[in-house]
Amino acid sequence: MRTILVGSRKSRLALIQSRYVIGALSGLSPDFDFQIRHIVTKGDRILHVTLSKVGGKGLFVKEIEQALLDGTIDFAVHSMKDMPAELPDGLEIASVPVREDARDMFFSRNGASLEELPSGAVVGTSSLRRAAQLLHFRPDLRVQSVRGNVDTRMAKLKNGEFDAIVLAAAGMKRMGLPELKTAEYLPFGVSLPAVGQGALAIECRSGDAELKALLKKINDEETAVTVRAERAFLKKLNGGCQVPIAAFCECKGDTGLALTGLVASPDGATVLKTRLEGTDPDVLGTQAAGELLARGAGKILSEFSN
Known part of the structure; x- marks a missing residue:
C-alpha cells in the first residue's frame, strides 16, 4: 500500500x-x-x-x-x-x-441587500475584483479591506466593524455555515467571479x-474545460491580484462554450467586459482577453500593476 x-x-x-x-x-x-x-x-x-x-x-x-x-x-x-x-x-x-457555486455572497449586519445599504455604508472584502465591481455598482459605498478566515470575517461583521462583507459562495457551502440563510447571492452582472472560483x-x-x-x-470534464478557458483569459492578460480581473465560462450545447471576461480599474470607474462564444477553451480565453486589451485593458494593467 x-x-x-x-x-x-x-x-x-x-x-x-x-x-x-x-x-x-x-x-x-x-x-x-x-x-x-x-x-x-x-x-x-x-x-x-x-x-x-x-x-x-x-x-x-x-x-x-x-x-x-x-x-x-x-x-x-x-x-x-x-x-x-x-x-x-x-x-x-x-x-x-x-465545481461548486461560483457566485459571490453578500452578507449585511442588519439583513439589508446590496441595493438597500445606506450611502456611505462600509463593505469589507479582501478582493480588488469584488471591490471594483461593488464600487461600479454602488459608488456611494465605502469599501475596506478585511483579511482572515471566514469565521474571523463573519465575527468582524457581527461586532460592527463592517456594515456588510462579501465572500465566495463555494467556501460557505462547503463549510455548511448557517449564515447562508441571511445571504444575498450577487448576480454575475453585479459581481463576476474570480477565474476558477468555486x-x-x-x-x-x-x-x-x-x-x-x-x-x-x-x-469533471465540464469543470476542467470551462476553467481552462478562464485560465487562458488570465494568462493572456498576465494578471495577478493588483488589477481586478474576472471571468466565468459555461457550456453551451454539446461542444460550445461561452466566456464572460472583465478587467476594471481598482476604483471601479472603468469596467471593460466582453462575452464570446467558441469551442476551444484556450482559443476562447485568449480571444476574450485580446478583445479587452484592444479596448484599453492594457492601459489599466500597466497603470495599476506597478
Whole structure:
C-alpha cells in the first residue's frame, strides 16, 4: 500500500476541501493510504495587509508547490482561484473535480441587500475584483479591506466593524455555515467571479503517473474545460491580484462554450467586459482577453500593476 502525503493549509476550509478529495479517492482504490501534511503559506502569515500589496497570485500556493517539488508531499488541493496562470516546471493540475457555486455572497449586519445599504455604508472584502465591481455598482459605498478566515470575517461583521462583507459562495457551502440563510447571492452582472472560483485544483508532480491516473478518476470534464478557458483569459492578460480581473465560462450545447471576461480599474470607474462564444477553451480565453486589451485593458494593467 502506498502512502500518499497531501499538502494542505491549516484553515478550516482548506482542510474540508482536502478531506473531501481524500474521501472521494479513498472509495476508488484500497491501495492507497492518505495523510495530510499542514503547510503555512505567505498568505496565511501576513494578515494585516491587503492581498494586492503582498505579492498577488501565488500567495497561498508557493510554499505548497515547493513541498511538491521537494517530494515532501505528493499532491495538494488548492482553491483554483488562488492558482497563478503559470505553474512551475514539473508540476501540473492533474484533476479538477466538479465545481461548486461560483457566485459571490453578500452578507449585511442588519439583513439589508446590496441595493438597500445606506450611502456611505462600509463593505469589507479582501478582493480588488469584488471591490471594483461593488464600487461600479454602488459608488456611494465605502469599501475596506478585511483579511482572515471566514469565521474571523463573519465575527468582524457581527461586532460592527463592517456594515456588510462579501465572500465566495463555494467556501460557505462547503463549510455548511448557517449564515447562508441571511445571504444575498450577487448576480454575475453585479459581481463576476474570480477565474476558477468555486473549482478545486489538484496539483501533483508531472512524473507521478500512478497518482495522476488515480486523480483523473475524480476529474469533471465540464469543470476542467470551462476553467481552462478562464485560465487562458488570465494568462493572456498576465494578471495577478493588483488589477481586478474576472471571468466565468459555461457550456453551451454539446461542444460550445461561452466566456464572460472583465478587467476594471481598482476604483471601479472603468469596467471593460466582453462575452464570446467558441469551442476551444484556450482559443476562447485568449480571444476574450485580446478583445479587452484592444479596448484599453492594457492601459489599466500597466497603470495599476506597478
